[in-house]
Amino acid sequence: MKRSKIIMIIGALMMLLLFVFPLYNITLEAPQYPEPLGMDIWINKVTDHNPNDIKNINLMNHYIGMRDVPIKIKEFEIFPIVIIIMASLGVLIGLIGRRKLYLTWGIVMIILGIVGMYDFYLWLYDYGHNLNPHAAIKIPGQGYMPPLFGAKSILNFNAISLPMTGAYFMIIGIILSFIAFFQAKKEAKKVYH
Template sequence: MKKSKILMIIGSLLLLGLFVFPLWNITLEAPQYPIPLGMDIHINKFADTHEFDVKNINLMNHYVGMQYIPETIPEFKIFPWAIGFMVALGVLFGFLGNHKLFLVWFVIISLLGIAGMYDFYLWEYDYGHNLDPKAIMKFTNPDGSIMGFQPPLFGSKDILNFKAHSYPRLGAYLMFLGMFLTFVAFFVGKKEAKA
């Protein structure tokens, strides 16, 4: 089997790691929490980093009027199917061996990834800004506007006395590695086609 086909198939199969490992993590550090609170985001669920973390985040958020982190969101029904489809399509393209199809797959998965990150940003924005006006505690910015509590999309951010961190986890790294391998497969396949 040609090297480009092997790279394409392995790259596509690496996306299966998203069914096992978390895609993203949001962690909240504060003096009153010696062990930071954390939430792992999988393609089909929210999970505690440590036992009861999501419950504790919800209790804390209640005081400032933030929405509860739901048990599920509509994306959790869509993402597993989309990832499964892309894995199957990538393996099929790998067996077909047409390097142009490798690039098509890479573009599609990149667009899906961008759409997923944008959707995540919108969810975070709504979660951090759509506050209950009857909240027990209200905080305002220096200009008098209501303070938002949106965690960062990527990186770290100070929110009151909390330091919020938002970074990819192993599932995302496996996906990025898989995407990189399929991109390399395109160039290897192009070179093989000329030879």
């Protein structure tokens, strides 16, 4: 099999690692939490970074009227299907071996990634702004939305959002599809010589 095909197939299969590694992490640091609280966001679920972290985040947040971390959302049903379809398509494209399709697959993945990030932003926005009007602690004008990327100070907490292993594999997978495209181009030239 041509090297470009193999690269494309590996790139596509990398998407499946999103079921093995979390995509994103939000960590909350505060002086009285020497071990910070954190949640890991996967393609299909949100989990505790350390045991009971989400329970303890919810406990903290109920004072300011935040809902419990939404762990059952429709995205967690849609995203896995999209990823499985894209991974299968990628493998299929690899087997077919048309380099323009490699490029198309890569671009579609980037678009999907951007859409995903936008959806994540909406999720964070809703979580941080949709507050219980009867909350014990109300600070006019204060929003509690965690940052989309990087660190942000929210009351006594420092919230940090950063991509995790799964996201890096996704990026590598996309890059591989582009490498496959250029590799295929090279291989085509060799044939004509």
